[in-house]
Amino acid sequence: MPNPLFDGVVAHRVTTPRLTANVLERPAADGSTTGIPVVFIHGNVSSSLFHQPTMLALPAEVRALAIDLRGFGDSETLPVDATRGVRDFSDDVASVLHALGVERAHLVGWSMGGGVVMQLMLDHPELIETVTLEAPVSPYGFGGTAGADGHRLDEVGAGTGGGAANPDFVARIDAGDTSDESPTSPRTVYRTAYVKDPSRDTHEDIWVESMLTTKTGVDNYPGDSVPTDAWPGFAAGRRGVLNTLAPTNFDTSAIAGLAIKPAVLWVHGVDDAIVSDGSFFDINMLGKIGAIPGWPGDEIAPPQPMVTQTRAVLERYRAAGGAVTELALEDCGHAPHLDQAAAFDAALAAHIGAA
Template identity: 55%
Template structure:
């Protein structure tokens, strides 16, 4: 399919067939990795902003967009996705790339960097998931709230949102409709994206179920009563399965850009998707005082260690922007990105 200069195709690899979006076949490769409940479509307005010296490519992660919906082994953390990324680069004949990851995609590229440091030219983290996963921890070093990871994983998703995803809901009659979540959580209200219908369609490509979104779960004796299972998206983000402690130890250390919207309600020290924070404001019953996860502080802690160990790190906080800062503030995002690509 071609939309203006945007082209999409499926690339066979030795692991699975991956859907990608691209605009040209030459230049320094810049690979864009999307977040949870989305696809490469969330990069479509960004790819054309890069000068001709770069070759921007956006991929669909497994279970999203047009990539094969292979099951996700959550016990490997984000390594299923990072290994899929590695296989795609081999199939495309690319050895050293710039990596850009948004939200969950930020975790994917952090994992890839840990596994393949010499293959990364630069790393750009866009409102990334904490290096200590999503939910179930406290403190800047990501200490578990409970040994079983309670408060993280597949059981933390809102079942109505999952059901509306599964049935392809395009409306806005509920705050749990995908369109409402996009408008109120992905971006900062009252701003609405020009290509909103395309983004809703992208969200609806999310495969649902135990092997995909949100994944399975188990009961816990610890508040809030759910702990992660071993399959699916939210479990691969659980701190039991995904944890980046070694970033400061890698060699070589490519430059890192961390760009984020200051008004993000998804990845935040007071995240509206963290059951511990929701409990503290009375939105989840029975809260026992479990502290909220300081997601931004955890990321800063890990990147500060990276910088102290010799890596170059730049943080850009964009006032008035939410979780999808690249959509909300494309000029500021583009300027910061070009800065690190040319560093």
């Protein structure tokens, strides 16, 4: 396995009252720790390693930081209280920034990390200079909602949370599987769901290593679930990563009403297999195509229009005075910073330069 750290990137251990976190840094060219840094928050089943190409591509005067969330990468493994939504993660990030002496930052959140950034907008607005949402989870969470307004389908989050994870995928993470022998191996999932064209990238082994840092179990990934009489027979639990994004626990749509609105850049791929208006990681979508039997139909369990929901919230944000730029990239999957690196890097540099 190659060294997972790229030349020019260094790792730090940062201890806060909440956790000991691993932080990657691409220092500013002059070694300065002053100025406004760019802070990257990774998504689910990944780590800060994924952000290294973007960190290195930023202008030389930028201090770039990437934080491993609890239970991912080389950060401390601590239980995740999903009843707080993603606040265990967002409060951790805030504590790390305080420990580093970072008073304000340009925040970049990828996938679940986008949800963490939106929660920071609500709970820690003083930390934020600008926001970049890369293929973010819907402001209404993952699964179990419908319509542009994100209304919940039921009170228990049927079909969402920890029970929605493929158990073989979880077992292969736990076993450290680096093969491509199965559709559920992390390497295959990376190739088929994270990026549109894996042949473009020469760092696949590092990305798979990053995925395999995910800590498994009911308190981490994927979390617990509870039985329900509603299809598909399970509902959101109260522990672990996937339950943080269940609609019973997560809703950041209130960002539209913030009094102070940092400029937002929203970047997403039009071929995203994970966050879309027809995601094949949405249990209701899998039921609709017949992959899970017994689907009760669109009236009861429609697929979640994830991108439509994000757009609706950001349109309200803009209408209330916030600056929003949307960049929808063609030939691009769930990782625009890998699939369309040049376009993503240029958009991010322009966005933070315009602050």
